[in-house]
Ligand SMILES: Nc1ncnc2c1ncn2[C@@H]1O[C@H](COP(=O)(O)OP(=O)(O)O)[C@@H](O)[C@H]1O
């Protein structure tokens with residue numbers, strides 16, 4: 001559905017007398033399959049929005065090219081526009097118009113006739129549960145309602161692909177869950193959905209496949225499961241008193257199932273193992289045998305944050 | 320065909336939003352009306368005009384051109400608000416004509432200017448101004464071209480600078496000298512030679528002269544066709560340049 005080859009973009013920004021060049025996107029190669037929810041995960045400033053804006057024909061790439069829904073980004077941007085929908089990060093509705101007016105106008109900007117545009121607007125309002133507020137000005141909407149209007153705008157012309165830039169940023173947990181359902185519904189309607197996010201749980205729970213982006217580059221790509229499996233093994237966190245820690249470390253070090261052992265500063269151990277579920281009983285037996293009392297034991301499956309940490313040396317939560 | 324349809328779509332939308340808040344049309348007309356009521360009576364002696372009506376024939380055209388210039392130049396502020404709301408970005412991902420995005424907006428501005436011009440003309444009629452309807456319509460065409468040019472330029476600049484803070488001083492620095500050097504409020508007939516020399520390079524001065532000639536019923540005056548031609552060419556250039564800004568990347 002989407003294929004990009006070496007997509008690049010730099011910005012020149014002026015700070016006082018100096019001009020600085022920011023390489024926002026440095027050669028992105030991607031393949032997105034039809035009918036999947038593809039996620040772009042990365043911290044702020046990673047280059048997600050810039051990539052999306054290039055794919056949506058809003059800015060011209062400095063290098064590379066792309067095919068989107070069968071149309072060539074460089075040679076036929078007008079055709080790309082017809083086949084995609086794009087929902088920008090910062091909103092796209094006008095305070096003084098109503099959701100219905102916005103939807104009809106947007107449909108008509110795609111060349112759809114008036115009567116058809118009105119029908120589509122009514123259908124979209126219904127599908128996104130907005131009918132009740134349809135004729136109220138957008139400025140009176142809640143954040144979640146407004147986001148739904150914006151997504152409805154992005155798909156009013158039934159595109160093959162829709163790009164959603166950070167669709168849940170700034171929403172409360174309930175609206176977020178609601179939005180996830182809406183996005184899954186788009187997929188079951190046969191649309192390919194390309195979202196960006198900086199939320200780990202969102203990428204994990206919602207996306208069929210993700211690409212992790214950092215500093216303008218894709219550092220990893222795959223299904224959430226594949227990516228996590230790549231970071232081999234689980235982590236067992238053993239809570240111990242500070243005094244008991246050295247002795248516990250001594251008795252567990254060298255056990256066959258412990259790949260690596262670290263002590264935690266406040267007391268306790270971190271054990272890297274292949275299979276947490278089978279390691280825990282053995283750890284318990286061993287410590288019991290050594291007569292050591294343990295405060296807690298926790299199994300930690302690798303998260304996408306661990307993937308990010310491994311690939312970039314930083315935690316996504318911190319950046 | 321598609322272009323005409325797209326332009327009409329944007330024009331309709333913008334007009335609808337303006338009518339939802341028509342108070343702006345009247346705020347815009349308030350200042351010129353004040354000039355008309357309070358400033359014009361001083362003109363008869365100042366211009367050495369034989370009658371009040373003769374003074375109005377000189378003053379009203381200037382006032383209308385002034386309205387067209389300023390009304391147009393400050394339209395960019397509305398566009399910056401639209402940029403910030405993401406409305407422009409949303410329009411640019413659709414296949415709608417970029418020229419239509421500009422022209423639909425500028426035509427709304429032209430129409431709102433013409434409404435203001437009619438209000439002022441009607442008021443001036445109460446003060447014994449008399450103009451031939453044919454001349455008046457031609458004068459309105461000239462005003463429409465001025466407003467088309469200034470609003471298009473204002474939109475283009477707004478897309479370039481992207482912030483009110485940069486647009487306001489820019490528009491003021493452009494507007495003030497243009498205003499003073501065009502003889503809009505008072506004709507430059509009595510100005511020293513060097514000032515008239517500068518004014519000859521000011522396209523608005525030609526537009527004002529043309530409008531004055533029309534109000535004076537002097538349809539055959541060279542000033543009329545010269546004013547119309549210069550303004551039409553500049554309006555076309557302004558529209559072309561601003562439409563290119565719509566097509567280029569905008570954040
Ligand atoms: N129009 C622009 N001018 C200058 N720099 C920009 C512009 N757009 C984005 N950038 C820079 O490019 C980098 C990537 O930004 P962006 O694509 O918005 O990241 P993300 O969406 O992942 O947060 C950032 O450093 C940002 O400051």
Ligand SMILES: [Mg+2]
Pocket residue numbers: 045048049050089165166
């Ligand atoms: Mg972004």
